[in-house]
Amino acid sequence: MMIKMMLFIDGTWLYSNTPRLAGSYGKGDFQVDFGRLPRVLAEEVSRQLGPVEVDVVRTYLFGSFASNCDARDDEAVKRRLDFFSLLKEEYHYELEIFPINFRGRRLRRADRDPKDPFEPKEKCVDIALATSMLYFAAIPYTYDVAIAVIGDQDFKPVLQHVRRLGKRVAIASIRESCTPEFADPRDEARVKDFDIIWLDDLLHRLELKYERHQLECQSPTHGGERKVWTTFYPRKGQKFFCDVCRTEFVQQKQEAPAELASSPSALVPPLDLNGETPAGQELSGVVKKKMADRGYGFIQAEDGRDYFFHCTDVQTELAFEEIQEGLHVKFSIKQAPGSDKAGAAQNVRRHEA
Numbered sequence: 564m565m566i567k568m569m570l571f572i573d574g575t576w577l578y579s580n581t582p583r584l585a586g587s588y589g590k591g592d593f594q595v596d597f598g599r600l601p602r603v604l605a606e607e608v609s610r611q612l613g614p615v616e617v618d619v620v621r622t623y624l625f626g627s628f629a630s631n632c633d634a635r636d637d638e639a640v641k642r643r644l645d646f647f648s649l650l651k652e653e654y655h656y657e658l659e660i661f662p663i664n665f666r667g668r669r670l671r672r673a674d675r676d677p678k679d680p681f682e683p684k685e686k687c688v689d690i691a692l693a694t695s696m697l698y699f700a701a702i703p704y705t706y707d708v709a710i711a712v713i714g715d716q717d718f719k720p721v722l723q724h725v726r727r728l729g730k731r732v733a734i735a736s737i738r739e740s741c742t743p744e745f746a747d748p749r750d751e752a753r754v755k756d757f758d759i760i761w762l763d764d765l766l767h768r769l770e771l772k773y774e775r776h777q778l779e780c781q782s783p784t785h786g787g788e789r790k791v792w793t794t795f796y797p798r799k800g801q802k803f804f805c806d807v808c809r810t811e812f813v814q815q816k817q818e819a820p821a822e823l824a825s826s827p828s829a830l831v832p833p834l835d836l837n838g839e840t841p842a843g844q845e846l847s848g849v850v851k852k853k854m855a856d857r858g859y860g861f862i863q864a865e866d867g868r869d870y871f872f873h874c875t876d877v878q879t880e881l882a883f884e885e886i887q888e889g890l891h892v893k894f895s896i897k898q899a900p901g902s903d904k905a906g907a908a909q910n911v912r913r914h915e916a
């Protein structure tokens with residue numbers, strides 16, 4: 564049997580209580596890994612259900628962002644919006660986010676005039692969560708179990724109504740930020756079908772280990788939008804390639820020998836049959852063939868042999884796109900050629916005459 568789950572996250576509540584989680588985890592910079600959160604919670608519910616297959620059909624997050632604030636806080640607002648687009652694009656969350664009008668003021672209360680009575684008011688977030696939960700509960704076959712990541716008592720009526728519609732409800736919350744009615748093991752308020760799931764107890768599984776950020780893939784064969792989300796931080800001078808391209812590179816490198824078969828001079832024996840052409844040795848040569856669409860090419864080297872090079876073997880100062888057949892290059896040997904096989908080049912760079 565397959566149990567369908569839908570997740571409803573009160574994002575505003577979760578962010579504002581993340582410092583509490585960080586405190587109990589003993590790590591000030593603790594962040595929730597939103598990529599993992601749905602899976603971890605589904606596993607917790609399925610543990611209580613017994614051995615069943617579970618499927619998180621959708622994850623909804625409800626939250627807000629500052630609009631019309633002081634320009635000095637633009638960066639902070641942008642980071643929040645970037646975070647939302649990460650949730651949407653990378654983790655396939657459904658988002659309902661609402662602007663809070665700051666009327667030109669600073670975001671943090673500490674940065675505002677203490678005499679200013681302005682109080683940022685969040686609009687619609689709780690109601691939007693309750694509406695969605697109820698809406699999907701009323702449509703047949705959308706979900707069996709609603710997992711609500713919440714703490715506020717305001718949600719009590721919606722939890723009760725969803726249960727009256729025949730759906731099961733699980734609550735995931737934070738010990739210090741949860742209304743006692745939700746935490747009550749006897750469940751006198753009749754709001755849940757499972758033992759409450761404490762995020763406090765799952766922190767080792769929920770911790771964000773690597774911050775995701777956007778980088779442009781530098782592969783010449785990359786297809787589509789170049790900006791992709793990654794956890795990779797390239798060192799200075801190192802190129803970044805996305806996961807899709809990396810997988811493709813393996814294939815490209817396997818394809819290369821077939822391409823070489825149509826390139827007869829690759830079979831020219833080494834000039835000095837007794838001499839070794841050790842890996843690491845520097846050679847110069849001329850690019851004799853370039854398969855631009857496949858991201859690799861061949862160099863005919865001064866030793867008379869052919870050397871395969873992949874776009875990832877080209878040094879950062881020389882873009883693969885700039886390489887033309889006939890270009891003079893220098894390189895070091897990654898793999899020495901065999902008696903009937905081309906070698907492989909690395910650190911390919913322009914040979915300045």
Ligand SMILES: [Zn+2]
Pocket residue numbers: 780781782785786804805806807808809
């Ligand atoms: Zn790519």
